[in-house]
Amino acid sequence: xxxxxxxxxxxxxxxxxxxxxxxxxxxxxxxxxxxxxxxxxxxxxxxxxxxxxxxxxxxxxxxxxxxxxxxxxxxxxxxxxxxxxxxxxxxxxxxxxxxxxxxxxxxxxxx
Amino acid sequence: xxxxxxxxxxxxxxxxxxxxxxxxxxxxxxxxxxxxxxxxxxxxxxxxxxxxxxxxxxxxxxxxxxxxxxxxxxxxxxxxxxxxxxxxxxxxxxxxxxxxxxxxxxxxx
Numbered sequence: 514x515x516x517x518x519x520x521x522x523x524x525x526x527x528x529x530x531x532x533x534x535x536x537x538x539x540x541x542x543x544x545x546x547x548x549x550x551x552x553x554x555x556x557x558x559x560x561x562x563x564x565x566x567x568x569x570x571x572x573x574x575x576x577x578x579x580x581x582x583x584x585x586x587x588x589x590x591x592x593x594x595x596x597x598x599x600x601x602x603x604x605x606x607x608x609x610x611x612x613x614x615x616x617x618x619x620x621x622x623x624x
Numbered sequence: 625x626x627x628x629x630x631x632x633x634x635x636x637x638x639x640x641x642x643x644x645x646x647x648x649x650x651x652x653x654x655x656x657x658x659x660x661x662x663x664x665x666x667x668x669x670x671x672x673x674x675x676x677x678x679x680x681x682x683x684x685x686x687x688x689x690x691x692x693x694x695x696x697x698x699x700x701x702x703x704x705x706x707x708x709x710x711x712x713x714x715x716x717x718x719x720x721x722x723x724x725x726x727x728x729x730x731x732x733x
Binding site: 548550557558559560563569571572573574607609611612613614615616617 | 625662664669670671672675681711713715720721722723724725726727
């Protein structure tokens with residue numbers, strides 16, 4: 514059974530850092546692209562980042578230079594390191610691949 | 625980054641057919657933009673319905689299909705059911721970067 518479970522969300526002050534993890538079971542993170550998508554409260558979906566099979570990565574302009582996507586092939590985990598966090602980064606963060614989604618983890622940026 | 629546009633809302637009668645579209649500010653949407661379609665119901669994570677323009681997942685209802693139509697990606701829902709009421713999002717990739725549309729709220733009434 515395929516499962517994606519996001520962890521690492523929480524409340525953090527502006528300017529802080531947070532690392533999200535997406536623990537994957539049922540397939541290997543290196544066998545497909547993996548992506549992060551976020552959704553601010555009451556808003557639509559916003560694409561954040563992607564890591565492809567070959568390791569290439571892409572980012573939305575809104576997070577480029579602040580967020581880093583990576584994967585741990587040994588433990589089958591996808592990560593999103595978020596630095597210089599802003600109030601507007603507040604959202605539920607989902608990890609997903611071509612077909613499957615996690616349930617999301619809430620990140621709240623507030624002083 | 626491109627701006628991706630969807631109809632903000634659509635209404636379909638039960639058993640009816642509706643087409644949702646997904647356009648890009650940079651020009652025609654093609655298979656090279658790898659269009660995706662997702663369904664999201666209140667309080668739930670999104671669900672992937674279509675990937676790479678036309679490809680369904682095992683859970684995608686047979687009444688739902690993806691295509692390209694008039695320079696846009698399109699999602700056709702035939703024989704609408706009450707459970708199809710949801711927000712539908714498209715996602716396209718432009719030079720590796722993904723962009724979501726604003727979503728279409730579909731009402732079955």
